[in-house]
Amino acid sequence: MVSSGLQPQPDQPDAAGQFLTFIVPSANGCNLKCSFCLIRQRREIAEIYLSPDDLARFIREAAVCAPLFALAVQGYEPLLPESLPFTQAILGTGRFLGIPASLVTNGTKLADAVSLLAALAPSKIAVSLDAASADIHDRIRGLTGAWAAAVRGIRIAVDALAPSTRLIVSSVLLPSRRHYLDAMPSLLREIGIDRWIINPLLRVGGDQAGGPVADRSRLFRDLLILQEAARREGIRLTVDDEFDHLGHDAACVSDPSLRALHVRTLPTNVEIFRLTPNGQCSVGDDILKQETFDTPRWVPGTVHAGDFLEMLRRKPQAARRQRA
Ligand code: SF4
Numbered sequence: 001m002v003s004s005g006l007q008p009q010p011d012q013p014d015a016a017g018q019f020l021t022f023i024v025p026s027a028n029g030c031n032l033k034c035s036f037c038l039i040r041q042r043r044e045i046a047e048i049y050l051s052p053d054d055l056a057r058f059i060r061e062a063a064v065c066a067p068l069f070a071l072a073v074q075g076y077e078p079l080l081p082e083s084l085p086f087t088q089a090i091l092g093t094g095r096f097l098g099i100p101a102s103l104v105t106n107g108t109k110l111a112d113a114v115s116l117l118a119a120l121a122p123s124k125i126a127v128s129l130d131a132a133s134a135d136i137h138d139r140i141r142g143l144t145g146a147w148a149a150a151v152r153g154i155r156i157a158v159d160a161l162a163p164s165t166r167l168i169v170s171s172v173l174l175p176s177r178r179h180y181l182d183a184m185p186s187l188l189r190e191i192g193i194d195r196w197i198i199n200p201l202l203r204v205g206g207d208q209a210g211g212p213v214a215d216r217s218r219l220f221r222d223l224l225i226l227q228e229a230a231r232r233e234g235i236r237l238t239v240d241d242e243f244d245h246l247g248h249d250a251a252c253v254s255d256p257s258l259r260a261l262h263v264r265t266l267p268t269n270v271e272i273f274r275l276t277p278n279g280q281c282s283v284g285d286d287i288l289k290q291e292t293f294d295t296p297r298w299v300p301g302t303v304h305a306g307d308f309l310e311m312l313r314r315k316p317q318a319a320r321r322q323r324a
């Protein structure tokens with residue numbers, strides 16, 4: 001998955017609080033082989049130390065110290081059988097605390113998980129679909145049959161879970177491959193989806209945060225074309241750019257036609273954290289940097305998660321002060 005797409009409320013510029021995102025483990029790895037996998041680029045699943053109970057504890061302790069904006073499971077594949085206990089712990093804790101919780105899935109196991117998801121009632125599920133054609137999607141994602149399973153899962157989930165859980169499709173826009181997505185709006189309308197998120201392809205940096213891969217002016221042109229196609233089918237398109245790497249507001253000054261694009265960044269007062277299965281945690285746009293041995297690690301029972309997140313929150317400020 002890319003890191004984007006799971007803000008629980010699309011348009012809440014005044015929102016504030018901690019946005020806790022999670023990578024859940026799978027002993028055998030993900031069932032797909034996407035070349036752009038952010039988790040693989042970040043080398044996130046080196047070891048597994050945390051248990052489902054630890055994840056629930058992390059959320060509860062974090063909530064004691066500062067308001068939680070939302071929770072989101074963003075990878076590997078949260079609906080694989082071996083990942084489900086972790087997913088369940090996160091969504092269940094969110095439900096218990098009354099915090100919006102969501103997940104990104106590749107959709108291949110969605111049909112099987114519908115009953116469980118009905119009980120957990122996430123606020124949002126984003127299913128990854130990168131083309132209207134099965135051949136292209138399966139080639140990008142590295143598994144024949146992935147597209148058909150995801151589309152079937154979406155149809156079943158829309159019937160069983162909407163409207164209390166909002167179903168969304170999320171697509172990666174690859175550089176110079178807009179044509180992969182041109183027919184998506186009519187597919188989405190046909191399968192009962194009215195919200196579409198596009199994530200421009202991201203790269204992960206080594207020493208510093210990465211960002212979008214494509215040339216920005218070409219990217220904006222492609223997004224305008226896709227937005228118009230979506231509008232014609234009654235689909236609301238959102239471009240996720242959590243860390244404002246696209247500089248949409250600034251680009252609108254020189255090209256007012258770009259104001260038509262609905263580009264969403266994280267609200268200013270929302271801090272995003274990403275916890276991996278070994279307890280390492282990144283904050284802000286460090287999420288687009290590779291993990292290293294130095295990435296801070298939360299060890300349950302030795303430090304309160306609220307204090308741990310406070311330490312992370314202060315770290316970039318200290319680094320900024322040093323650079324100034
Ligand atoms: S489905 Fe997601 S987690 Fe799995 S390989 Fe693809 S991008 Fe990575």
